[in-house]
Amino acid sequence: MTDLHRLSIRELSEGLKQAQFSSRELAEHYLKRIAHIDPKVKSYVTVTAEQALAEADAADAVLKSGNAHALAGIPLAHKDIFCTQGIKTTAGSKMLDNFISPYDATVVAKAKAAGLVTLGKVNMDEFAMGSTSENSYFGATSNPWALDRVPGGSSGGSAAAVAADLAPIATGTDTGGSIRQPASFCGLTGLKPTYGRVSRFGMIAYASSLDQGGPMARSAEDCAYLMNVIAGHDAKDSTSINKEVDDYVANLNGTAVKGLRIGIPKQYFNVAGLDADVKARVEESLKKLEEMGATLVEIDLNMTEAYVPTYYLIAPAEASSNLSRYDGVRYGYRCENPKDILDLYKRSRSEGFGAEVQRRILIGTYALSAGYYDAYYVKAQKVRRLIQQDFLKAFENVDVIAAPSAPTTAYKIGANLSPTEMYLGDIYTLAVNLAGLPAINAPVGFDQDSLPVGLQLIGNYWSESQLLSIVHQYQQHTDWHTKRAAIAEENA
Numbered sequence: 001m002t003d004l005h006r007l008s009i010r011e012l013s014e015g016l017k018q019a020q021f022s023s024r025e026l027a028e029h030y031l032k033r034i035a036h037i038d039p040k041v042k043s044y045v046t047v048t049a050e051q052a053l054a055e056a057d058a059a060d061a062v063l064k065s066g067n068a069h070a071l072a073g074i075p076l077a078h079k080d081i082f083c084t085q086g087i088k089t090t091a092g093s094k095m096l097d098n099f100i101s102p103y104d105a106t107v108v109a110k111a112k113a114a115g116l117v118t119l120g121k122v123n124m125d126e127f128a129m130g131s132t133s134e135n136s137y138f139g140a141t142s143n144p145w146a147l148d149r150v151p152g153g154s155s156g157g158s159a160a161a162v163a164a165d166l167a168p169i170a171t172g173t174d175t176g177g178s179i180r181q182p183a184s185f186c187g188l189t190g191l192k193p194t195y196g197r198v199s200r201f202g203m204i205a206y207a208s209s210l211d212q213g214g215p216m217a218r219s220a221e222d223c224a225y226l227m228n229v230i231a232g233h234d235a236k237d238s239t240s241i242n243k244e245v246d247d248y249v250a251n252l253n254g255t256a257v258k259g260l261r262i263g264i265p266k267q268y269f270n271v272a273g274l275d276a277d278v279k280a281r282v283e284e285s286l287k288k289l290e291e292m293g294a295t296l297v298e299i300d301l302n303m304t305e306a307y308v309p310t311y312y313l314i315a316p317a318e319a320s321s322n323l324s325r326y327d328g329v330r331y332g333y334r335c336e337n338p339k340d341i342l343d344l345y346k347r348s349r350s351e352g353f354g355a356e357v358q359r360r361i362l363i364g365t366y367a368l369s370a371g372y373y374d375a376y377y378v379k380a381q382k383v384r385r386l387i388q389q390d391f392l393k394a395f396e397n398v399d400v401i402a403a404p405s406a407p408t409t410a411y412k413i414g415a416n417l418s419p420t421e422m423y424l425g426d427i428y429t430l431a432v433n434l435a436g437l438p439a440i441n442a443p444v445g446f447d448q449d450s451l452p453v454g455l456q457l458i459g460n461y462w463s464e465s466q467l468l469s470i471v472h473q474y475q476q477h478t479d480w481h482t483k484r485a486a487i488a489e490e491n492a
């Protein structure tokens, strides 16, 4: 079969179970595509061909036995922020270019246990700080829809790999939008779960109170399959919540769009940088949901202006603390010929970290320093609480909240936006992490340059099933999620 990469996760699962093709054939098919097409996209940092084939053979054996997991034998790509035993884990940084993890992240271990086949590790902004993937030490990844554009970030490699059909599904992480924004830029479905739903163990920390892993795929149905594997309590992550996990696949039709109350925040649609095409496509998608029986309710989210400053204090503060462990001593990059211990720290960190990471360490250290702690960090925490309360108040009256995922479509590679311009592009995604809520991106059309536009739906705590279900039903009535970039149509 030459078009295995066009099959959904459900179709792949059925095809494998009925032995229409083997997991080895599937892995070989994807590896061949990666070899031919990825040099143009540059989504992979590491391709684990040998291991993938061994895992595929093992999956084939389990499939023959007849009691395989639904995802056994299906390939996936991991964001290079998830530790993989025996395989390089870089977090997009020179600092970890030589780092081979001695253990698997829980997400990786769960995927392995289900029999998923790891194709490799995909590119990202260094330590997940960025919105374009250009901050990677390994260079920029291209957006499959326009190779001179960014795929978004920080999970840009995950998005590009799936959008170019170089992996059927991928893991991503979202601290302030890093699953939803690249999904939006690349025309994919991506879910940021409730904080605590997916284990952070072995997921390299950026801002621990905001970081959350999740699935990136073509459809809500595909995301649901991966969520069924990665969600759940983990004793190794103290912020993981011990709460029953939904069957996200079984629940795909569980929420009726008919009667659903969708909140439309006034403030969100008046943001200065909101592109006219993005606004139009998002409004059309809401109209469609209205036709399907939903009610649109105008709401207020009065804290909107505080999102960017609050996040860009809290996230760098946590980052400055988390990244203090990279000191050149036990693992990671070490400078040549250090004079003394101070020189070792200083040069290892200045040579090992890129500019954006250093900027954030400086901002965070400043905000946490004795004289400024109350004025910046404590203040930001108080505002964070107000942002959360703003959402909770809104959810008293609506079931979900709609927004764009990003104010624009994908930027040109090398556009070289200033840090503040770049940070303002995160306006629609940051608050969800500050409040710990789940949210999903769904593709809803294209702008005048044929670049994908995404709709974001924000749910109340633990509403992952509801969000997946709403998008699934939308995707039964529309075909945006089935559109493929020209490069994905290429055969290897």
Ligand code: GLN
Residues within 6 Å of the ligand: 128, 129, 130, 131, 153, 154, 173, 174, 175, 176, 177, 178, 179, 206, 315, 426
């Ligand atoms: N773009 C945001 C940042 O640069 C969010 C990144 C993320 O979610 N990891 O911090």
